[in-house]
Amino acid sequence: MRESWVMCVLLGALAWGQAAPATPPAGRPSAPGAPSKQEAAETTDTAASVPADAAVITVKGVCPAQPKTAATKAGAAKTDGASAKTAAADCKTVITKAEFERLASGVAPNLTPQLKKQLATVLPRLIAMSAEAQKKGLDKNPRYLETVKFAKMQILTQELQRTTQEEAAKIPDADIAEYYKKNPEAYEQYNLDRLFVPRSKQPDAAETKDNDKDEKLTEEQQKAKDEQEKRKQAEGEEEMTQMAEKLRARAAAGEDIAKLQKEAFEAAGMKIDSPTVNLPTVRRTGLPPGHTAVFDLKAGDVSQLINDSGGHYVYKVNKKETLPLDQVKSEIHSTRQNQRMRDAMETYQNSFKAETNEAYFGPVGAQAPPSPRGGMMHPKMPPSPTAPAAQPQGQPPASSPSEAPKPN
Secondary structure (H helix, E strand, O other), X not given: OHHHHHHHHHHHHHHHHOOOOOOOOOOOOOOOOOOOHHHHHHHOOOHHHOOOOOEEEEEEOOOOOOOHHHHHHHHHOOOOHHHHHHHHHHOEEEEEHHHHHHHHHHHOOOOOHHHHHHHHHHHHHHHHHHHHHHHOOHHHOHHHHHHHHHHHHHHHHHHHHHHHHHHHOOOOHHHHHHHXXXXXXXXXXXXXXXXXXXXXXXXXXXXXXXXXXXXXOOHXXXXXXXXXXXXXXXXXXXXXXXXXXXXXXXXXOOOOHHHHHHHXXXXXXXXXXXXXXXXXXXXXXXXXXXXXXXXXXXXXXXOOOEEEOOEEEEEEEEEEEEOOHHXXXXXXXXXXXXXHHHHHHHHHHOOOOOOOOHHHHOOOOOOOOOOOOOOOOOOOOOOOOOOOOOOXXXXXXXXXXXXXOOOO
């Protein structure tokens, strides 16, 4: 990201020349729990009260940049060494609040107070050292000029990204209303009860303890034991499947889901509390992909048994509502902004095709396809939809955050 890249350069310069901080003078200890003077100063933001033309940084010993005509006339005047030293000592470069904030906005549009202080620490060193470099004529050598050329391309690319994102954020209310109208299912909200039945039974504690005490078995004995445990596990899974089907039928008949959930955990030998069955606010993207058939049910309906690697699930729809436009307006705005930004960056990325000379660069190996955004990151991009992570045994999957659909 732009802020990270530029600040890495600036903070690198800071670290390069940073001297060890002096030991702070001992002062009167503060009362317990009271902030120190330094902490109080850091938490009090007085920047707004500083006039725009007030000096915020003064770099003594560095003359401000002068127009070429003035610099030429000044260079034509002959001075002795003592006079030159005196003139240099009297020089100072003053940066006003307005000038500093213009520079800061170029470094990072959303500069935090901490980064602002770091920039103020780095900037005087950069001013002084760049002035010395210019005196040596380093701004005229080919290496510098090529570096500037490359930096300009980077900065312009980042400016394109910033401008594109600003333009993508300009979404008319009519666009938002149309998107809401075309995607009504995305803003349906459900109140569900979920019954979770573990896939297998937990081993008995006494049996586990006996297994730990077993002496070293021969290869055949171990094989026989493994086969026995495998059969027992399969029998337990079949028993829990039958249990889930019975509980589903009872749920459809109107029995309390919380009561059925407790029975399911007791049957599975679970030693932990049964999970909360009610999911009060669930959107279509809030359940695993294999469970989405639930959202086609009406209020009062009970789903068929849903099986996956985690266990068996039964859902009951308590309530279904469509969220009003004013409640999801900001969500739609973010979704549309992200989509427009992504589309624009894909257009830029697909507008060119590069060819390289293999005799110079070597053969092109297997490479991943280029990022549709040209490798440039920007905030608020929605995550790619993925299946929920595997859950620990005996725990239903957590509801995932809602994600708005792509436009029709």
